[in-house]
């Protein structure tokens with residue numbers, strides 16, 4: 001079979017290069033590159049015109065079109081005229097179509113590479129910008145809360161009830177499983193050490209204090225960040241993409257009151273309840289290990305737990321979980337409302353809601369623990 | 378109706394757009410737009426795709442703050458008043474979004490009922506009747522219990538229209554109402570728009586590039602141009618067709634390919 005690309009230069013005025021195209025020019029064939037044409041043009045500096053001969057062209061698709069556009073571009077830079085009349089009609093029309101609208105230069109500007117100093121500056125500015133957004137968001141939430149307290153907030157009570165159900169009752173199975181296992185793990189870890197001194201009974205203290213002061217609040221917060229915080233972000237994010245949030249705003253309905261407020265209320269109300277439940281289930285998990293593996297009596301275990309724990313321990317944990325509830329709900333809603341306009345942005349909003357929530361939860365936990373220590377709680 | 382007093386005030390144009398500059402961040406989309414919309418107009422915003430028609434609509438209904446300029450409704454500035462007044466003014470506008478924008482977690486009935494529940498003290502029974510009426514107006518009676526995802530694109534558009542009319546707005550905004558509809562449905566939608574304008578006495582602002590609709594129902598218009606980033610013509614579309622010398626407008630209205 002002949003070469004798909006060949007050149008000839010019959011004597012003519014003005015001096016013309018004829019490009020012969022033949023055979024198959026499809027995306028699935030290996031095709032000549034534009035460099036062949038470039039080399040040919042370099043070899044003949046006196047050329048003024050390029051024409052085409054496509055008599056033996058069998059099959060073609062957009063690969064040929066792309067090739068021809070490149071040839072055209074090449075000729076433009078070398079100031080050669082291009083004669084397309086030798087090409088099939090379809091190709092001529094497609095080329096006309098592809099070159100009809102000049103390339104748009106302005107709106108999507110390419111960012112020039114920044115020096116590292118400028119990059120640091122941009123970073124600082126973006127952090128400041130985010131901080132401002134965060135403050136504005138918090139301010140709006142406070143405002144909405146104020147209206148709620150005065151009974152002026154507009155949202156559907158049915159929505160709140162559904163959210164409470166979702167943040168509360170429907171989270172029970174997973175909270176049960178995780179807390180039971182955490183209590184069990186705490187007991188195991190302690191058992192190995194305490195058995196050496198015959199002090200197994202103090203497992204009850206370890207598990208009880210661990211769950212009530214720390215792990216109950218922490219584990220429910222992490223679970224709720226993964227299951228509810230991310231759901232908030234995804235819901236609000238996809239509502240944003242669908243223009244549903246815009247629809248609320250044009251109706252004069254503030255998304256902050258209608259969407260964010262019930263979510264924050266629901267999660268903040270349910271979190272301490274879930275935490276209390278997690279504490280109890282965790283203690284049960286510890287008792288399970290104590291009774292089945294350490295030969296402690298059930299009654300003995302609970303008596304020991306009651307002696308070890310004070311109400312203050314419980315309230316310390318519950319207060320933490322209240323804070324965590326606010327954190328998870330706020331971050332979930334914030335990420336959802338800030339979401340961009342694509343499905344990828346919705347995914348990112350959900351992910352960043354979880355990651356950011358967990359980071360902030362751990363930081364808050366550390367701060368509160370230090371604070372409790374100073375206050376002697 | 379509480380706003381009947383303002384409706385009778387015919388001296389002031391319903392909407393005045395005053396030297397509006399639209400931008401996303403630093404990127405200016407359109408600048409120096411000025412035009413007025415009179416009561417009862419079907420006002421068309423036209424131009425090639427990507428020139429900023431939807432952006433202009435978003436700025437007119439108060440979703441985005443203009444970089445410069447202001448919009449006046451019945452002579453009252455929109456962007457210099459406080460948020461509460463803005464919200465009250467926005468409630469007088471009904472918007473049908475390009476993608477419908479129906480609340481996907483609510484049924485059609487709830488979509489239409491929600492604004493009524495929030496802003497009126499009507500008993501539930503009356504609201505149900507109003508919802509049925511609005512849905513019947515757009516040819517969707519009996520679809521109260523359907524969720525938006527259970528409807529075809531054209532039905533979603535019409536449902537969005539029913540919701541936009543929920544609070545009996547003075548001005549209805551439509552963003553490409555017939556985009557993605559078959560010619561038959563889009564003709565019906567045009568008829569519906571005219572019908573609603575006549576029966577409700579509302580003013581209508583439509584973003585569209587459906588040539589037939591523009592010439593058939595438009596009583597006034599602006600033409601936005603992406604290259605010069607401003608409006609290059611305004612006036613009744615049929616007059617523009619006859620008299621506007623601008624080649625781009627002629628190309629657009631006569632659907633000639635650019636030469």
Ligand SMILES: Nc1ncnc2c1ncn2[C@@H]1O[C@H](COP(=O)(O)OP(=O)(O)O)[C@@H](O)[C@H]1O
Nearest residue numbers: 107401406424425426427428429430431432433
């Ligand atoms: N959220 C956004 N952020 C940045 N640029 C945008 C955004 N939305 C639209 N644009 C740009 O604004 C211009 C006008 O868009 P649009 O108003 O949607 O056009 P149309 O006239 O087709 O409705 C387009 O060039 C688009 O790229």
Ligand SMILES: [Mg+2]
Nearest residue numbers: 430431475553
């Ligand atoms: Mg648009």
